[in-house]
Amino acid sequence: MESQDVPHWIALLQPIADDEWIIAHRGSEWLGLAPDLEEDLAFSSINQDKMGHAQYYYALLEELGEKTPEDMVYGRSKEQWRHAVVLETAHGDWARLVALRYFYEVFDALRLERLSTASWQPLQDGVRKIRREEAYHLQHFTTWFEMLATGTEESRHRLREAIADLWPLLGGLFLWGPSEHFLTAIGLDSLRGSELQRSWETHVAEKMRSMDLPWPGALSSPVLDGRLGEHSPDMHDLLQVMTEVRRSEPAAHW
Numbered sequence: 085m086e087s088q089d090v091p092h093w094i095a096l097l098q099p100i101a102d103d104e105w106i107i108a109h110r111g112s113e114w115l116g117l118a119p120d121l122e123e124d125l126a127f128s129s130i131n132q133d134k135m136g137h138a139q140y141y142y143a144l145l146e147e148l149g150e151k152t153p154e155d156m157v158y159g160r161s162k163e164q165w166r167h168a169v170v171l172e173t174a175h176g177d178w179a180r181l182v183a184l185r186y187f188y189e190v191f192d193a194l195r196l197e198r199l200s201t202a203s204w205q206p207l208q209d210g211v212r213k214i215r216r217e218e219a220y221h222l223q224h225f226t227t228w229f230e231m232l233a234t235g236t237e238e239s240r241h242r243l244r245e246a247i248a249d250l251w252p253l254l255g256g257l258f259l260w261g262p263s264e265h266f267l268t269a270i271g272l273d274s275l276r277g278s279e280l281q282r283s284w285e286t287h288v289a290e291k292m293r294s295m296d297l298p299w300p301g302a303l304s305s306p307v308l309d310g311r312l313g314e315h316s317p318d319m320h321d322l323l324q325v326m327t328e329v330r331r332s333e334p335a336a337h338w
Contacts, residue, residue: 090148092266093204096275098150099260099311100195101141102167105157107188108134109326110175119178130224133217140210147206158330162320163313166261169306170253172319179232179242183250186229187288189222191257194283198274226291233295247300255303258284261311 111131118124142153151159171188175181196218199211232243258277260267267275281303289299308314 089270092269093207094145094148094150095261095266096270096272097141097145097148097207099166099168100199101138101145101156102165103171103188103192103257104134104141105138106165106167106322107171107185108132108138109322110171111181111185113175114181126224130221133221137214137217140214144207144210158327162315162323165310165313165315165319167310168253168256168259169308169310169314169316169319170250170256172310172316172322173253174318176246176249177242179239180246180249182225182228182232183243183246185221186225187250187254188257189218189225190287191280191284192218193222194280194287195275198272198280201272201274203271229291230295233297244297247297251300252304253306255281256306256308256310258303259305259309259311261309 108131111127111134114124115128116124118127138157139153142150142156145156146152150156170184175184193215196211196215200208200215202208202211229243232239234240258281260275260277264276267273273279285303292299308316
């Protein structure tokens with residue numbers, strides 16, 4: 085890797101790592117609260133996978149000169165996080181969680197597909213393993229999405245409400261911050277937001293049509309751009325919980 089490319093790889097990896105960590109942490113809040121024991125175990129396993137993926141990306145960032153994975157998770161202010169705002173929002177009911185996770189897993193699968201061509205070999209090697217695990221995550225939440233869409237009148241109503249609630253925020257997934265020029269520098273133009281969004285909309289629209297769910301229309305840019313460090317009050321509350329133990333004894337090694 086050329087030294088001039090280091091900032092470009094950091095700009096790529098930090099949003100991805102933060103996305104994975106925050107969605108996993110939010111998911112972990114459902115431990116013991118999933119619809120049944122089988123789902124509780126499955127969802128816990130999925131969130132552990134996500135945290136493992138985030139740790140892998142944070143470890144690569146440390147190799148590039150960033151903080152340790154521990155400090156990246158527990159030692160940053162709200163403004164230093166680069167995940168999409170939709171991922172930090174409180175989940176509400178199970179239907180909202182399912183809708184969010186389905187939409188995110190489709191997005192993540194598309195992102196990983198393009199990441200698999202990265203010229204940096206350590207990243208390419210890690211993504212190969214991560215994709216195998218993520219295929220199960222997508223399958224899991226696709227199944228739940230279909231069950232709610234074709235289940236009872238109430239489940240379908242709640243899913244439609246969840247989709248309407250999430251839709252104004254989902255555009256934030258496809259942003260990369262102030263500029264996408266760094267993607268050209270490292271040969272990953274296929275990760276440009278417009279390209280990812282086009283593929284995502286094609287996939288999701290087809291699924292929603294097959295479930296007879298109304299298409300809400302084109303995604304818009306969110307009011308807050310998490311890729312620029314702009315976050316909601318939900319993120320403040322999340323960080324307070326997530327860093328509580330670390331803040332009780334900052335000098336300790338956790």
